[in-house]
Amino acid sequence: MIDIAAGRLSAATLARNFSDAHPPLTAPQSVVEADRCHHCYDAPCIEACPTGIDIPGFIGRIATGDLGGAAEAILDQNILGGACARVCPTDILCEGVCVRVKQGERAVSIGALQRTAVDWQMAQGQPYRRAPARGTRIAVVGAGPAGLACAHRLSLRGHDVDLYDARPKPGGLNEYGIAAYKVPDDFAQNEVAFVLEIGGITWYGDRVLGQNLSLETLRETYDAVFLGIGQSGVRALGLAGEDADGVFDAVDFIETLRQSPPAAVPIGARVVVIGGGNTAIDAAVQARRLGADDVTLVYRRGPENMNATPEEQEWALQNLVTIRHWATPAAIETEAGHVTGVRFARGAPDETGKPVYDRGELTIPADMVLKAVGQLYEDPIDGTLALSGGRILVDARGETSLPGVFAGGDCTAGEDLTVAAVRDGRDAAEAIDTMLTERGR
């Protein structure tokens, strides 16, 4: 009996389940936490931050009550410091290298402190003023973290920016691709508004590169182009039954939850999530929080191989998600066109660590299956740009094989992290600014 339904939980429970998973520190808590920072010289946390935020610097300013100064230290490097404070895998970045851990203690809660400072600044408004307009125009395609960071930095330097995105709303994955409880209360749109407050950035939604937006035209019209178009494709399992009813891509499920009230989103009583990244965790935990009875996350290798950070894995366990390791999907089982379960081949690593699936089978019954086995860059502009490893090839300055066209974020190589995308966008903006300055623009 297939059991998929919306509204499994009361409105109050759903509201609680999808509110801030990690509420902010109070002002006194922030000061106590800030006082724990040792103010390391050449701090390891700064090195571990892709955007290179002066972490001891901003923490010291929180300790002395200079929240504006703290926010400035963060936003100078990372204008999306608010989103990063919420979604960064700090346990494998700044907090992972905090010397307090070597001392046998808990790391300083850098992410939470960053949120204290940036939330304060966002309540005050945009702190930056543009340089005088230079008469230059740049097209930024993709309004996710890379595009927003690029647009902001370009505007700061006095360039006018037209910001395009394929979606109706700006924000990229922060708006469409992250668990609701990480960025509640319309945080993504508030942050976009905060970034755009600098002025000089004009927003255009529903513009799809290769469809109603031509790279050729952009190159002719603008002084430079930045592409931060992310990865629009998803990997398939390559199994029969993958298109059966009840089988969904996890990214679509997450997007639906971000764009609808939780009470309107149907969920299976028994859900199987396939994959080992943070998308799989976001999907599995949200399935539980919608009221699914049994959620099993199945990953083909061990916990140490998962892309989801240890803290995310722990979060899933706290939410009573069952995690099964060393099982790879072998077949989608269906009945009358609807999924009824997934059959996995069980395995183990061989002596070289390579998985070998010869340990029999495991069938997990399911009313709903969410696939989270990776996203792909889908080239919307066939062959115009040179690719590397299936993504847009860029040089050290972020410039693609087409002069004047830059790219960054998930559509280029590197770690698929919000904070890395912000760095790419920011650095490409500086490279564009340098290029135009050299040209006398």
Place this chain on the structure above:
Amino acid sequence: MADLRSNLGGITSPNPFWLASAPPTDKEYNVRRALEAGWGGVVWKTLGEDPPVVNVSSRYGGLAYQGKRLSGLNNIELISDRPLATNIAEIKRIKRDFPDRAIVVSLMVPCEEASWAAILPIVEETGADGIELNFGCPHGMSERNMGAAVGQVPEYVEMVTRWCKQHTRMPVIVKLTPNVTSILSPARAALRGGADAVSLINTIQSVIGVDLDAMAPMPVVGGQGTHGGYCGPAVKPIALRMVGEIAREPEFRGLPISGIGGISTWRDAAEFLAMGSSALQVCTAAMHYGFRIIDDLTTGLSNWMDEKGYASISDVTGRAVPNFVHWNALDLNFKTLASIDQDRCIQCGLCYVACEDTSHQAIGRSKVDGMRRYEVIDAECVGCNLCALACPVDDCITMVPQPQTAEKLTWPEHPNNPHRILAERAG
């Protein structure tokens, strides 16, 4: 079990910890609770002449440092603001109920013999064990020519001490103000006047901070502030110096010292004893955490004394005094070097930046297998201790005394000393 009984100029108590003259000893209710908790004695909050003084509202200011509250405390409170008769009746009851404890009464009356002659018999009648002359209060009373206004003039100290010795059989403790250039002058005056003991330090004149919204010194009283008296853990180093300076002068041999100034733990207590105190007074720590801290103070001190083989308080008193010397007596051939325990190092780099920016560039920085590594450059290290002090990890950086390669050499004997010959003549 070490014997914690103390004797200060004939005033005995079951342990050396007395509550200092201050708000905790203002009235019977508090004092009774303190003595029930186990305090060895109290110095009753200073009595004056009737009519009693009037105190302001908003009395204390605190110094917090990186989250640690009351690292320092300042107050603008005056002496007891209750009628003399009330205090006297309460003191009498307390002494009756706690005969084994040291009940000392702090006094401050105008600098006239008649005033002292009048109050001393009244106090004596309570059965109190002694009096403490408040020559230290640095605010409010000093402007009325009492407290520190007396304590800063050695002649007055001597005169009032002598009056007291003449008009009472009770032991007289003279409480010294630190708001002087040399603590030795008022200490000498107390000795000349016949003091049975001195207690120090009283509070230090201070402005604890400025309220940047009210634009007034704190504590703010109706939009204005005034200077107050500073105490608490932050003043301990100043107090230790003054206690030690008196203790090491041969002329004060036989003058017992009650050590006061930021004592919060048994370790602080042991330090004050080692620097020459026979008994101790505590205030800020009790005001911060309550009377229960007496358990930690006595247990900790007793355990430490057992561990070190000290049987009684007098075994500890003055132990460090012979080693508290003038700078000129220090050995210039002594050498100590910093040593970093790499297994304990958390790679915070605080030793490096401290040495590199502000000292002797004696810590090298490198990366080994991608890990930061900090190492002492022995040839550059002057043994200043800064790295060990800045290091946040216990026992990670230690200072290692080097084998003595030359005989002890002090500055008076040093070839670089242009006044060497003069110094030698002076002995």
